[in-house]
Amino acid sequence: MKDSIDDHVALWARELPEMDLRVEGIAARLQKLTRYLDRRRDAVLAAHGLQYWEFKTLHMLRRNGAPYQATPGELATRLGLSPATMTNRLDALERRGYVDRGHDRDDRRKVVATLTPAGLKIWQQGIGDISQVEENLIHQLSHTDQDHLLVLLRRLVLATEGDH
Amino acid sequence: MKDSIDDHVALWARELPEMDLRVEGIAARLQKLTRYLDRRRDAVLAAHGLQYWEFKTLHMLRRNGAPYQATPGELATRLGLSPATMTNRLDALERRGYVDRGHDRDDRRKVVATLTPAGLKIWQQGIGDISQVEENLIHQLSHTDQDHLLVLLRRLVLATEGDH
DNA sequence: GGAGAGTATTTCGACGTCGAAAAGTTTGAC
DNA sequence: GTCAAACTTTTCGACGTCGAAATACTCTCC
Structure with missing residues (x-):
């Protein structure tokens, strides 16, 4: 059974003979597949009125256990964003009531962002829906095929992380 | 051998017990893996002074055989972009000398974008480098493992293309 | 042919992002 | 105790993107 990529590759193979x-x-x-998961994930989040960048920011706060706090700088580094972007994101999330901002008592340069109960709740809804999207796709394979695929992908990920 | 995703999954498994x-x-x-390929690809293109969105646009023109022409609307549809974005992209590529714009003689509403020799040349350099990046990653697996991986991925892609 | 509907592209205002500069705070050396 | 260097966050200007409105052209039908 052929998929659209077979056609795509066959088309380019004629133009680029040395292609593997x-x-x-x-x-x-x-x-x-990643783009597909991205699209489905954006769609289920949109049902909650949430953009993916909003979810990712809440997710990183949730990742720190209770009381779900982090500084803008920490969030920016972990999300691979500039500090400027994090200021904008926190502005928006604070306006929507998903995040509170306050100054650190010991070091007043620092700002501490905290997930509100509303923020935690919408994160829970989002993470559940996203898991469902991923399951719907991956469950197309049997458990043994899933394990086989996982092993191959892990080998590739290890290659990108520096072999040990 | 464990990779960083094993740690990531183990961490979240404690918080979300029902996760698969x-x-x-x-x-x-x-x-x-997709993000890794994206980053490496952006890096090799940057060595030619090219952004990925510029390359993708040239790529879509090259995809149409000689004389490498397309209308903005056609490009926007195939690249999944708004017409407004395509106007901006073609403005930039025309300024850099990679694309020519002219009006269609038969239907003067239409604009025809054409890859210049300079545009074709830089596309060739870019596509070669991108293929190299992909090979460097995938060649970590033997040919038989590559074939196994390809079959499993094709089954997933087919699942995304079957149901709508 | 002329009016109105349809098509193709561009313009406009808004958004999320970034790099660089600015503002506010702490630290360390003297 | 002071002040310069370092650190943290915000502001500013620019970019690429989008949706919607505007512009330019073609087609249809009477």
């Missing part, structure tokens, strides 16, 4: 069909087929499918 | 570890491990690795 296996490599291209795998890389294109990795990207296609 | 296999599903999460696969989904997280798909996304991590």
